[in-house]
Amino acid sequence: MTDQAVDTGGVRLSGRVAAEYQFLGRTRELKELRADIERAGLDTLSGKKPPRARVLLIAGRPGSGRTALAEELVRQVADRYEDGVLRARLSEPDGTPVPVERAARELLAAADLPAPAGAAADDLTEALRTGLADRRVLVLLDDAAGAEQVDALLPDSSECLVVAVSQGPLTGISDVRPCTLGGLDTKSALELLTGHIGSVRITVDPRAAEGLVEECQAQPAALEMAGGWLAARPKAAVADLAKHLHTEGDEGTPLSRIFRLAYSSLPVPAARILRLLALAPAGLVDPHTASALAGCSVSSARTTLDDFVALGLLRAVESPLPQYEVPGCLHPMLKALTESKDRPGELQLARARMLERTVRLLQSCRTITETDSADAREKLQGMPRSVRFPSPRAAEDWLRIRRPALLAAARAAVADGELDTLARRLMSQLVRAMVAHFGMRAAAPDLYGIHRLVLDVAERRELHRERAAALLNLGDLDAQTGRTADALVRYRAALDAGREANDPYATGRAMESVGGAHLELGDYDRAADWFGRALTQRLARAERADAARLYGRIATTHTYAGRYGEALRGWRAAATGYRKNGDVAAHARALSELARVQEYAGRPEESLRTCHEAVEWARRAEDVRLQAALQLRLADTLEHLGDPASAQLHRGTAERLLGEEAGEAEDGGETEPDQPDQPEQDANACEIRSTSAED
Structure with a gap:
């Protein structure tokens, strides 16, 4: 951004605040708190091993310096905890307790532990306890609203220490060490x-x-x-x-x-x-x-x-x-x-201005990543200088730093109920910016929460297309984290919403997703049936590329079920569709899958011919990894046919191709597995379709 907007040089503080800050007073309290860390707990005195982390409580009214004391204690003892310090705030500024799910997710992220998108609070707290079981960390829980919040987040390790800040006692947590604050001593004041x-x-x-x-x-x-x-x-x-x-x-x-x-x-x-x-x-x-x-x-x-x-x-x-x-x-x-x-109207206008500015900043934040697009560059130049970022890196830094406030803005806008149009635009741009800068996988936990908010607005306003999109996105994230049964429920609800909206895209995508969920659950008959319904719709709408892909999904389902004859028909139809569409790479892959099924079906000669044809198409598509995989398949087939010399030649070719490709590839890939691959879902987890593309 320009210097009218965000100064990337750093926070401007007065010299006194920046250079001369020092912690004053509380000598007695700090001494007692440090002594409490070393003091034997009730479990130790009774001869038992402490089952959980020790809890030190700093209690006091807001404004008493309780957080500052906690931070000073953490600073003084942090070097004892080699696995670092984790922090979470357990109350909103207005005093509303932060859900345990959100606090646990923040702590997991700070500890570099996985936090699956959409996981329930119990699963997240269990993951937190498991992840910290063999670590020595110091956890600062600021502004706790009650004992139940703190209790849910306690590590199951006596090697950890929890410093909790609260206005009152944490009744219900055993062996808690309270330190109640009054005013400063006169000298320090x-x-x-x-x-x-x-x-x-x-x-x-x-x-x-x-x-x-x-x-x-x-x-x-x-x-x-x-x-x-x-x-x-x-x-x-x-x-x-x-x-x-x-x-x-x-x-x-x-x-x-x-x-x-x-x-x-x-x-x-x-x-x-x-x-x-x-x-x-x-x-x-x-x-x-x-x-x-x-x-x-x-x-x-x-x-x-x-x-x-x-x-x-x-x-x-x-x-x-x-x-x-x-x-x-x-x-x-x-x-x-x-x-x-x-007046209430003035406050609502202020909220609207804030949301509108945030939408524009997010739009700028996303647009600057589209460096290859002339339209994006022109659009960016048309924005006011105050909302433009100087570089993609500056935009990413802003997004990362402002992330808690941006998510809070989305939650507040949806809770308000009177600014739903702005709320929808905000969430659309927030999702797109996060995906552009962080990637789908890294942003998934935040995306899940945003899509739930989108669903709330869509249900409140009876926006069936947006409801279908939100349910599809949530279902995709559920499926990616192994909650396939939950995903299936979401997909069926999305299908109903798509039908209410008379949206062919949503209904087709929902039917295919329902089929994918059944496939993942091992119900091959239902999977093939739902893929077939989706295929019928695609054919009726002359959507040939999607139809070819669905032929492949149906063939994959039959392959899993061991129905090789139907699988062969499906892959032949898919290969024909890709060839007619001019998709050389997809045609080569379809032939590769056809050769695989022919081998499963006990037709090695046919598999050999199809493999040779697939190699030629893969060469045209310049897909080196597919060429290598096909060379290995040829080698296996030739060995089955009793020609080890030719098989060795094809293995050598595959090794050469993989060696050449290894220096160029950004990520490793897998060679063709022994079982058919599960095709990727045709999912767009960042769509919120009824918002304006201009936004």
């Missing part, structure tokens, strides 16, 4: 203020400074805002701020009192931006998000966000791109302000 305003104003009136600490109850978040307010007003006395807070009496907590003062001191445009940050997905903000919410320029939004960091109203996230986090302790107050200061 004064040091925190000094870091913001320097030592002069503290030194000239130390009693006023102590009074300010007392008014803030030595809570770190309140002191941060007090320091930020004073730093922005070099001529203001500490005593004035302390007196102002004191005159408010018992109206709310110290945090709410200093927040009201800081908010009321902001210029009107900045105050509006701050309020609207309550709408930021997952509490994560970048300049584009703030710009879209407030309807201002990206550069002014960036400046305002940096000002909020200096005032203690926002946290800068360590990231290659500028990104900020709304403190969880401020989110309820910001939400209350939006509800009281902004």
